Amino acid sequence: MEFLDRLLTCADCGGEFIFTAGEQLFFFDKQFKNDPKRCKPCKSKRAGVGLKTATGPAAAGLSRTETRTECSECGIETTVPFKPTQGRPVLCRQCFKVKRAPTTGALVTAAATAEMVTGGSGERAAPSAELMAAAAAAPLA
Numbered sequence: 001m002e003f004l005d006r007l008l009t010c011a012d013c014g015g016e017f018i019f020t021a022g023e024q025l026f027f028f029d030k031q032f033k034n035d036p037k038r039c040k041p042c043k044s045k046r047a048g049v050g051l052k053t054a055t056g057p058a059a060a061g062l063s064r065t066e067t068r069t070e071c072s073e074c075g076i077e078t079t080v081p082f083k084p085t086q087g088r089p090v091l092c093r094q095c096f097k098v099k100r101a102p103t104t105g106a107l108v109t110a111a112a113t114a115e116m117v118t119g120g121s122g123e124r125a126a127p128s129a130e131l132m133a134a135a136a137a138a139p140l141a
């Protein structure tokens with residue numbers, strides 16, 4: 001695969017900037033499908049500002065914090081309604097559904113994640129997980 005420097009237009013300031021071959025290789029490597037939308041100055045401006053304002057409730061019309069993260073299972077970008085804890089798996093909705101399948105090993109993770117996902121919403125997922133665990137522990141004689 002060969003890459004050539006390309007001239008792109010910044011979506012923010014309308015100025016032209018160079019999407020270098022090296023950057024394209026990086027994007028290709030990371031399997032990013034979209035070209036960068038902003039020049040570097042605008043990007044860093046947004047990154048700096050974004051931390052303070054763009055994640056606020058008003059920015060996206062959200063009533064609670066949505067954190068952008070990567071699914072630890074399939075790696076796609078997803079948003080979760082909580083702050084992911086280091087070392088704990090974060091699943092996208094798709095993988096989360098799969099994980100809920102009652103295999104003993106996954107059950108623990110699924111229950112923990114379910115608790116995290118539903119935490120604060122008033123709906124608890126733990127009881128059903130406990131039921132499932134109890135059923136597994138005491139099979140019909």
Ligand SMILES: [Zn+2]
Nearest residue numbers: 010013039042
């Ligand atoms: Zn710009």
Ligand SMILES: [Zn+2]
Nearest residue numbers: 071074092095
């Ligand atoms: Zn996933």
